[in-house]
Amino acid sequence: MEESKDLTIVITECPACFRESGGEVCMHCGETLYPKRITFSRIIQDIPDVFFDVEQGLFYTIRTFFFDPGVQIKRYFAGDRNRHYKPLKFILFIGGFTTFIYAKCPITNGKPETAMEAFGTQWNSLLLLLQMPLIAFITWLVFKKRQYTYGEHLIANSYIIAEVSVFNILIFPIQYFVNGTNYVVICYLLYLIFILGYYSFAFYDWFYDRRGSEGLAKSIFLTLGIFVVVLFFTVIIQSLLFVLFVKLGWA
Numbered sequence: 001m002e003e004s005k006d007l008t009i010v011i012t013e014c015p016a017c018f019r020e021s022g023g024e025v026c027m028h029c030g031e032t033l034y035p036k037r038i039t040f041s042r043i044i045q046d047i048p049d050v051f052f053d054v055e056q057g058l059f060y061t062i063r064t065f066f067f068d069p070g071v072q073i074k075r076y077f078a079g080d081r082n083r084h085y086k087p088l089k090f091i092l093f094i095g096g097f098t099t100f101i102y103a104k105c106p107i108t109n110g111k112p113e114t115a116m117e118a119f120g121t122q123w124n125s126l127l128l129l130l131q132m133p134l135i136a137f138i139t140w141l142v143f144k145k146r147q148y149t150y151g152e153h154l155i156a157n158s159y160i161i162a163e164v165s166v167f168n169i170l171i172f173p174i175q176y177f178v179n180g181t182n183y184v185v186i187c188y189l190l191y192l193i194f195i196l197g198y199y200s201f202a203f204y205d206w207f208y209d210r211r212g213s214e215g216l217a218k219s220i221f222l223t224l225g226i227f228v229v230v231l232f233f234t235v236i237i238q239s240l241l242f243v244l245f246v247k248l249g250w251a
């Protein structure tokens with residue numbers, strides 16, 4: 001005889017939003033419907049989560065976006081969102097971390113840094129945050145036919161920009177090792193090549209599913225175009241902010 005499974009779902013009141021729901025978690029707000037009693041040993045058991053919950057999403061995002069940026073962007077849009085680090089949090093965290101290490105240990109090619117250059121390092125995450133809407137506007141304009149909203153372009157570009165910044169953190173030990181020499185310039189060039197390569201790859205993956213040489217060529221040209229515009233924009237914005245912050249006494 002086949003064992004018959006009990007398929008009845010018990011409807012109960014959600015302890016958080018007070019609406020009726022069934023299953024293990026509330027279908028309205030996502031809260032657990034049958035919370036376990038809080039005991040001292042449970043609190044102790046939960047301590048590792050404080051650290052790992054944060055990092056799991058972070059490393060998952062960094063890893064998956066490295067190999068399949070376009071696939072991940074589309075999955076995020078489709079609703080696979082909880083496993084990923086929140087885009088704004090991602091860019092702020094990575095930008096903040098980059099600023100922190102490069103401010104603690106300034107990397108130069110031996111020549112003294114100008115106040116403007118030091119300023120650029122110090123406000124790295126702010127500059128990233130300002131570049132993101134501009135890049136999103138360009139990709140939105142270029143791929144208007146794809147019917148992604150500007151908001152979706154913002155999200156996708158925050159992930160891409162944060163991901164290339166991760167690489168800036170990864171090359172820090174090498175930069176530290178060659179600090180004060182001209183090899184620093186070579187490191188910058190390698191980083192630049194990586195940025196351009198990763199952006200081209202991300203666009204190719206996102207908009208062309210990595211298919212066709214025409215799509216690849218368009219992705220590379222778009223990346224180069226964005227690079228020129230962003231460079232121009234950053235020089236202007238950085239100068240304006242620098243003057244402003246000096247006046248305010250922040251720099």
Ligand SMILES: [Zn+2]
Pocket residue numbers: 014015016017018019021026027028029030031
């Ligand atoms: Zn609920």
